Amino acid sequence: DIQMTQSPSSLSASVGDRVTITCQASQDISxxxxxxxxxxxxxxxxxxxxxSNLETGVPSRFSGSGSGTDFTFTISSLxxxxxxxxxxxxxxxxxYTFGGGTKVEIK
Amino acid sequence: xxQLVQSGSELKKPGASVKxxxxxxxxxxxxxxxxxxxxxxxQGLEWMGWINTNTGNPTYAQxxxxxxxxxxxxxxxxxxxxxxxxxxEDTAVYYCARGGDILTGYPKYYFDYWxxxxxxxxxx
Numbered sequence: 001d002i003q004m005t006q007s008p009s010s011l012s013a014s015v016g017d018r019v020t021i022t023c024q025a026s027q028d029i030s031x032x033x034x035x036x037x038x039x040x041x042x043x044x045x046x047x048x049x050x051x052s053n054l055e056t057g058v059p060s061r062f063s064g065s066g067s068g069t070d071f072t073f074t075i076s077s078l079x080x081x082x083x084x085x086x087x088x089x090x091x092x093x094x095x096y097t098f099g100g101g102t103k104v105e106i107k
Numbered sequence: 108x109x110q111l112v113q114s115g116s117e118l119k120k121p122g123a124s125v126k127x128x129x130x131x132x133x134x135x136x137x138x139x140x141x142x143x144x145x146x147x148x149x150q151g152l153e154w155m156g157w158i159n160t161n162t163g164n165p166t167y168a169q170x171x172x173x174x175x176x177x178x179x180x181x182x183x184x185x186x187x188x189x190x191x192x193x194x195x196e197d198t199a200v201y202y203c204a205r206g207g208d209i210l211t212g213y214p215k216y217y218f219d220y221w222x223x224x225x226x227x228x229x230x231x
Binding site for chain 1 (some may be wrong): 142144202216217223224
């Protein structure tokens with residue numbers, strides 16, 4: 001099975017900062033990489049699918065890039081409402097795997 | 108609008124069984140796969156597997172075979188997760204999530220709608 005290594009596990013940044021999270025797959029997954037946001041007590045919400053496509057209704061400060069094994073998720077200007085845990089998710093051969101998550105806090 | 112509404116919280120004793128429901132509305136139930144995701148307290152997301160809502164064929168992730176069963180009642184657009192021989196470590200929130208397009212085969216490999224989650228607590 002494909003393993004996903006997500007880093008960092010947590011970060012603290014100021015409002016307006018650029019925030020970057022990375023996810024590395026244990027083997028080539030093409031662009032089958034998604035990013036989700038989960039706020040406390042809530043279900044995850046899809047933000048980015050297929051590595052770089054912004055889900056409808058999601059603010060443009062969120063973006064994703066990468067292909068193969070290395071992927072990046074960016075918040076261009078951190079807002080107070082972005083406080084959450086972010087997860088990457090890969091798809092390969094009918095199976096899915098989530099990364100370990102990144103908890104984003106305001107400094 | 109697409110909605111997935113799950114059944115309410117459950118408190119069960121070790122060794123018992125539980126059945127969680129996920130009722131879909133706002134789309135053709137049999138057109139999309141249904142996935143199940145577990146989240147233990149304070150932990151990350153774990154994909155448990157998915158069920159083909161057209162054929163009823165389930166696929167289980169490693170670690171979720173044997174005691175976990177996915178099923179359907181397409182007449183009421185509902186997916187079910189049953190867990191038997193419950194253990195304390197099964198205590199978690201369980202989510203259903205809409206996945207791939209199984210009707211047209213369009214390559215959709217992400218979960219665009221999620222249920223609100225069902226907390227299953229296993230305690231004596």
